[in-house]
Amino acid sequence: MLGLGLGIAALGCGLGLGWIGNGALQGMARQPEAIGKLQIQMLIALAFVELVFLLTLFIAPGNFAGK
Amino acid sequence: MHALLQLGQTLFAAANSGPVEGASFLGLAVYFGLLLAILAGLMAYAKRGFGVQVFKNPITVLFEHLYLFIENMCVGSIGPNGRKYIPYIMTLWMVIFLSNVMALFFPEAPTADLNFNLGLAVMTILYVQIEGIRTNGFFGHLKHFAGPKLGIWMIPISGMIFCIEIISELMKNLSLSLRLYGNIHGGHMAVESMNALGTSIYIPIGAFLMPLKVLTCVVQALIFTLLTCVYLSLVTHHDVEDHAEAASSVAHAH
């Protein structure tokens, strides 16, 4: 059960990261002069998405351990 | 002397029978000391190359590039008064990055310990609050938490925004520290799990994660310092309203 939950969380995190990368790459391709700003904003967004997965990772074992 | 000996014995005992996973107090102290020793050695070597006009010492050149990068980041996200935060941000960067690099080669590193990261995060958030109070005054800083001015009828909503902002400020500690801890410690866990896959055929499959871990080193150090810059810019920007709002919408996304 825990493994399945983690898998679903990882799926969501992967989708989110992929969308962020997609959007950032499209923006960079349209405006190559804005690459520096876009990269930093993209990294911030990536960090927030990643954080959601990490929170899941830390909270799940405590709540579901032994159940 | 006797008390010191006793303290050492207690710490050793705690290290041997730690109920919590990760390094004990003594282990963290040893790894942090190692980190500081490496840092001190690098800096002592780099300081020798200061005399010349164009740096030739490769370590000095590295530190110069780091300085220029951090100056760029501070001035870019905080504004022209961001130069005074450079020492803080640069210290954070050096400690986190070096510790991440240590995590590539050692089984444990300071940033692979949640408490170390929590210490850094608490210190950062406290520093941000102090800077906000220093720029805007105490009540100006509190007003910043209440969100935009909504009028006399919206005081309950402003109060709710205030509570949420305080909670979000507290959660910034956790988010900063958990991100770093999760990435570095998670890297270790992933390597161990993948190594366990290959034990029967004697291939350390986890070693192939090295490029990803190297990337994580840089990105996590960058994100920690970049978020510090963003938080600093949020509390020190008081004249440009809409910019602060746009940035705060980013910061509240979590």
Next chain:
Amino acid sequence: MAFGGIILMVLGTYGSVNWHFSFIESLNKMGLPIEPGKTVATIGVMLILLPVLRYFFIGPLQEVIDHRNHELESTFAEAENLRGEMKKMRSDFEARLAETEATAREQIQNQIREAQNLRQQLMNEAAERADTMVRQAQMEIEQEKLNALMVIRSHVVDLTLAAAEKVIGENMDTDKNRRLINEYIETLEVSA
């Protein structure tokens, strides 16, 4: 700051041995390995580390880089100044060169004009002298002609007188005769 750091370090060491909270232990069971002692000690070490690094490394580095940037900027400004000065000098030089050239050209023009004038004058003089010589020659020729005519006329008169003497047989060489003959010859010349 450093003093506070030392206090926090000692406090963290003490806390890592002595602090046991049930809240923290439940968090540990949940998978968050939090130990407040380590956190406090970390903050203490960082509080010491910040001013030390700032004083011993980052400050000097900043100073060196700022100094270098400043020097570069001043060097660039100096080079810019020098370049402007050089440009000014060059334009001055060019102006002077152009002036000199103009003067030289004017002088050459003057010389040429003078020479042409001289030539014209010489040619005029030469032509004048030739004219004078031609006129003189013509006058001399005229004179000679007149002289010759005079001689011939006197000779003709003598001849006529001699012939008439022979014809008449007596001397007719008187003033009256001579005048007569001359008058006749003049009428002849007119009719001729």
